[in-house]
Amino acid sequence: MSDAVTSPGPLRRFLDGDLWYSFTHTPTAIVAASIALACIVVAAFTNTLAPHHPFDLATLELADSRLPPAWLPEGRSTYLLGTDDQGRDILSALMYGSRISLLVGLASVVLSTIFGVTLGLLSGYLGGKTDAVIMRICDVMLSFPAILLALMIDGVGRALFPQAHDALAYAVLIVAISAAGWVPYARAVRGGAMVERQKEYVQAARVIGVSPLRIMRRHVLPNVLGPVMVLATLQLATAILIEATLSFLGVGVPPTSPSLGTLIRIGNDFLFSGEWWITVFPGAMLVVIALSVNLLGDWLRDALNPRLR
Amino acid sequence: MAARQNLRFLLISVRHPTSSMLVFIVRRLAQAVLVMLTVALVSFVLFQFVGDPVTNLLGQDATPGQREQLRRDLGLDQSAPTQFVRFVGNAVQGDFGLSLRQGRQVSSLIAERLPATLELSLVAAVLALALGVPLGVYAALRRDGFWAHCLMAVSLLGVSLPTFLIGIGMIMVFSVTLNWLPSFGRGEVVRLGAWSTGLLTADGWRHLVLPATTLAIFQLTLIMRLVRAEMIEVLRTDYIRFARARGLTNRSVYFGHALKNTKVPVITVTGLQLGSLIAFSIITETVFQWPGMGLLFIQAVQFADIPVMAAYLCLVALIFVLINLAVDLLYFAIDPRLRAAGFGEATVP
Numbered sequence: 001m002s003d004a005v006t007s008p009g010p011l012r013r014f015l016d017g018d019l020w021y022s023f024t025h026t027p028t029a030i031v032a033a034s035i036a037l038a039c040i041v042v043a044a045f046t047n048t049l050a051p052h053h054p055f056d057l058a059t060l061e062l063a064d065s066r067l068p069p070a071w072l073p074e075g076r077s078t079y080l081l082g083t084d085d086q087g088r089d090i091l092s093a094l095m096y097g098s099r100i101s102l103l104v105g106l107a108s109v110v111l112s113t114i115f116g117v118t119l120g121l122l123s124g125y126l127g128g129k130t131d132a133v134i135m136r137i138c139d140v141m142l143s144f145p146a147i148l149l150a151l152m153i154d155g156v157g158r159a160l161f162p163q164a165h166d167a168l169a170y171a172v173l174i175v176a177i178s179a180a181g182w183v184p185y186a187r188a189v190r191g192g193a194m195v196e197r198q199k200e201y202v203q204a205a206r207v208i209g210v211s212p213l214r215i216m217r218r219h220v221l222p223n224v225l226g227p228v229m230v231l232a233t234l235q236l237a238t239a240i241l242i243e244a245t246l247s248f249l250g251v252g253v254p255p256t257s258p259s260l261g262t263l264i265r266i267g268n269d270f271l272f273s274g275e276w277w278i279t280v281f282p283g284a285m286l287v288v289i290a291l292s293v294n295l296l297g298d299w300l301r302d303a304l305n306p307r308l309r
Numbered sequence: 310m311a312a313r314q315n316l317r318f319l320l321i322s323v324r325h326p327t328s329s330m331l332v333f334i335v336r337r338l339a340q341a342v343l344v345m346l347t348v349a350l351v352s353f354v355l356f357q358f359v360g361d362p363v364t365n366l367l368g369q370d371a372t373p374g375q376r377e378q379l380r381r382d383l384g385l386d387q388s389a390p391t392q393f394v395r396f397v398g399n400a401v402q403g404d405f406g407l408s409l410r411q412g413r414q415v416s417s418l419i420a421e422r423l424p425a426t427l428e429l430s431l432v433a434a435v436l437a438l439a440l441g442v443p444l445g446v447y448a449a450l451r452r453d454g455f456w457a458h459c460l461m462a463v464s465l466l467g468v469s470l471p472t473f474l475i476g477i478g479m480i481m482v483f484s485v486t487l488n489w490l491p492s493f494g495r496g497e498v499v500r501l502g503a504w505s506t507g508l509l510t511a512d513g514w515r516h517l518v519l520p521a522t523t524l525a526i527f528q529l530t531l532i533m534r535l536v537r538a539e540m541i542e543v544l545r546t547d548y549i550r551f552a553r554a555r556g557l558t559n560r561s562v563y564f565g566h567a568l569k570n571t572k573v574p575v576i577t578v579t580g581l582q583l584g585s586l587i588a589f590s591i592i593t594e595t596v597f598q599w600p601g602m603g604l605l606f607i608q609a610v611q612f613a614d615i616p617v618m619a620a621y622l623c624l625v626a627l628i629f630v631l632i633n634l635a636v637d638l639l640y641f642a643i644d645p646r647l648r649a650a651g652f653g654e655a656t657v658p
Contacts, residue, residue, distance in 0.1 A: 140344050143629055148588035155610035155618055159355060241471045248473045249595055251610050268477060268596075271485055280481075283474050291469050 022303040032295035039289050043099035050095045051078070054088035055257065069277050082277040084266060090281055093263055098285060100259040104174060105240035109232050112178035112239075116185025117228060121216050123186065124193025124224075131190070138183045149180035150242050154251055166254045173252055177242050184231050192224030226304055233297035237290045244286050260286045337637050341630040346397075348626040352619035353396045357389070405620035410612050415620045419602060424504050425495055426601030429593070430586040432508075432517055433524035438579060441529045445536025446568060452541065460533070467530035472589055476523040476596035483519060491516050493598035520597040524590060528582050535578055539571035573643055580636035584629045 014020055023029050042049060065087040067079050081090040123134040141149065157172035196202055197220070205215050246252035247261030248268075255262060260282045267279030371379075380386055399405070405415040448457040467475075484492035496516035499509045507513025543549065544567055552562045591603030598604070602621060609617035 136340075136343070139340060140347060143344060143633055144626075145585045145588050148585070148591075148625070151591065151610070152622060155606075156351065156355060158610060159613045159615055159618065237469075245471055245473060245592060249592065249607050251607070264473070264477070271477070271480060274485075276481065276485075279477060283477065287470060287474065290471075294469055 019303055023299075026299055026303075028295055029299040032292040032299070035288060035292040036296060039098060039292070040102065042095055043102045046095045046099050050089075050092040052089035052092040054093040054096060068275075081281050082275075084275075084278045085270065090277060093258065094260075094281055094285055097258055097260045097263050097282060098289065100253055100257055101240055101243060101261070101286070101289070104170070104177070104243045104253065104259065105236055107174045108177035108181065108239040108243070109236050111174060112182040112235065113185055113228060113232055115178060116182035117189050117221070119182070120186035120189025121193050121221060121224075124190035125197055125212070125216050125220060127194070127197075134186065135190075138186055141180075141183045146180040146238065147242055147245060150176045150246060151249070151251070153179050154246055158251065166256065169254045173243065173246065176246075177239050180242070181235055181239060184235070185228060188227040188231060189224050192227065193220050196220045196223050230297060230301045230304055233293065233300055237293040237297065240286070240293070241290050260289075334637070337634060341634055344630050345623075345626060348623055349397050349400060350393070352400070352622050353393050355615050355619050356396065357392070400620075400623055405623075406616045408609075408614055408617050410609070410614045410617075415616045418605065418617065419620055419624065420503065421505075422600060422602045422605050424506060425599060426587065426590050426594070426603060428506065428508060429517070429520055429524060429599060429601060430583070430590055432521040433528070433586055433590075434579075434583050436521055436525040437528035437532055437582075440525075441532030442536050442575070444529075445533040446540055446563070448533065448537040449540035449544070450563065461537075464530035464533055467526050468534075472523065472527060472592045473596050475526055476520070476593055479519045479523055480596070490518050492519060495600060520593050520599050523596070524586060524593045527589070528579075528586060531582065532575065532579060536571060536575055539574055540567055543567045543570045573640065576639055576643060577636055580632055580639065584632045587625065587628055 023033070065083055065085050067083045068074055069079075069082045069090075072082075079089050079091070081094065083089055084093070119134050123131045144152075154173060154176035157176060158169075161168055161172065193216075202215060202219055205219055206212075210219075243252055243259060244261030244264070247259045248265045250265060252261055253259045258266065263282035264279055264286070267275070267277075267282065270276075270278050403416045407413065408415050408418055411418065444460060448460050451457045480492045483490045494516060495507045496512040497510040498505045498507045498513060500506075507517060549562060549567060552566050557565075590599075590601060591606060593599065594601045594603035595607055602624070605617060606621040608614070609621065
């Protein structure tokens with residue numbers, strides 16, 4: 001065999017691959033990905049893109065409070081989507097809020113992935129008592145809905161650190177959401193690891209004396225990561241919605257840096273006085289983000305599932 | 310889904326009757342006890358390490374002698390395991406001490422709020438079942454029809470919308486814009502002994518419409534999609550084809566044969582969903598200011614009112630465990646295959 005055929009680079013391989021082909025031939029996926037990408041770009045460059053600084057008290061004008069969106073009779077073009085009761089620009093608050101929602105969601109997903117994948121690997125590869133204990137914990141967690149678990153853990157965390165400052169409040173929130181969400185990863189990875197453990201390459205590695213930790217990390221892990229990607233995408237939407245719900249209930253992010261859920265909570269008080277825009281825009285934004293991430297996850301699941309091809 | 314796996318385990322155990330019904334039930338009971346003990350331990354740890362109960366009861370300026378006396382009276386000088394046993398003993402009798410914020414017995418606070426939450430959840434469950442099953446059957450039978458497609462599209466939205474946004478949307482449309490229905494509280498309630506009910510007055514029902522619908526929507530879409538999927542699956546089986554070959558009417562095939570066989574998964578999922586209704590009622594109750602346990606719990610979390618939080622934790626865990634157990638036992642009542650296996654083993658020596 002000659003080495004005349006050079007192997008293509010990673011990008012080329014990706015563009016020629018099934019995944020990219022499926023993506024370019026699924027309109028829903030393209031639309032969802034564009035929206036999600038737009039949200040991420042806006043969130044990343046909020047500081048330069050946002051027309052106002054809604055949480056800088058010095059720039060707020062109380063005279064500008066409760067203005068309707070620009071296209072309504074009393075609206076002003078400087079405040080495209082209107083202002084809230086303290087004269088904060090809704091559009092800017094929306095941008096900052098999406099950033100916090102996305103960041104908390106991403107951080108929770110990363111944390112629960114690490115947690116779930118580690119436990120799943122240990123459980124599937126080691127088996128025996130480790131497996132039994134971890135799976136019993138999973139069973140217990142699964143008997144409750146994720147939102148309830150997150151609420152409970154968040155409540156306990158808040159009770160443990162009553163005078164928590166902002167950073168700690170974020171940490172409690174993120175830990176609560178990820179502690180409620182790691183079980184699906186653990187179960188998926190455990191299943192994969194149990195299959196991989198039987199295969200020859202793992203046995204070969206074991207025979208030549210590679211340590212179990214190294215086998216798990218270098219040999220088994222890369223082969224069980226496929227379903228984890230799909231799960232992570234779908235869980236991102238769930239994490240964002242759980243964060244929004246907790247913040248809406250008043251036990252989420254600290255009020256000084258409101259997320260979308262906090263904005264909806266604030267706006268909820270003004271529904272009856274007719275200022276619908278304070279609630280409706282953050283609510284719509286939340287639905288758009290969650291729906292686009294969900295659709296993307298659904299597409300990824302179908303595209304990566306060989307049984308559906 | 311865990312419920313499905315249990316079912317599979319059961320069906321396997323029928324085929325291998327040595328490990329059967331009894332083993333299954335014992336295993337589920339053990340798991341239930343494990344869950345309750347875990348939750349009790351969490352509550353106990355909360356009590357122990359958050360705040361100082363002595364300071365909470367006596368205030369800041371008690372003498373050291375008084376504090377020591379109370380510490381002994383409360384048994385706080387004993388070892389942690391002894392205290393845990395006593396905590397569980399008290400909890401079993403419903404005694405969780407005094408609410409830190411309201412200074413009243415936690416048990417009476419919860420007893421006051423329990424009827425509101427239970428009525429809301431039950432009405433929502435009935436609504437979800439009464440609408441979800443027929444709609445699911447319809448969507449399965451007219452699979453390619455226009456309305457069936459509409460139903461499926463709407464249900465997808467219902468699954469992706471968070472509960473609190475549905476509630477806010479309901480308030481905006483039916484309370485603010487149309488001004489048809491009230492948006493907060495229970496309205497007029499009638500006291501029947503210790504139970505206060507809103508189901509006996511017209512005003513109570515008017516107040517119930519929006520929260521119950523909000524709470525029901527998610528479960529409704531779930532049940533509808535499940536019934537549709539199960540019906541489509543069952544309609545493909547041989548015995549349905551045989552029923553048709555026998556010349557039975559559509560009505561008899563659909564409702565006598567097909568629907569009957571979707572019962573096990575539907576009851577499983579619905580039963581488990583009843584538990585999540587009580588959990589999700591936390592959100593609905595906050596949106597509609599419904600004076601139930603969920604609202605009590607959220608206020609307790611905001612003010613770090615440990616006794617109330619611990620009691621709610623234990624109560625909700627208990628409800629969940631009981632529902633899970635009931636669903637497990639229901640399998641035997643519904644599915645004749647399992648029952649026959651159970652009896653067979655009992656009679657054959």
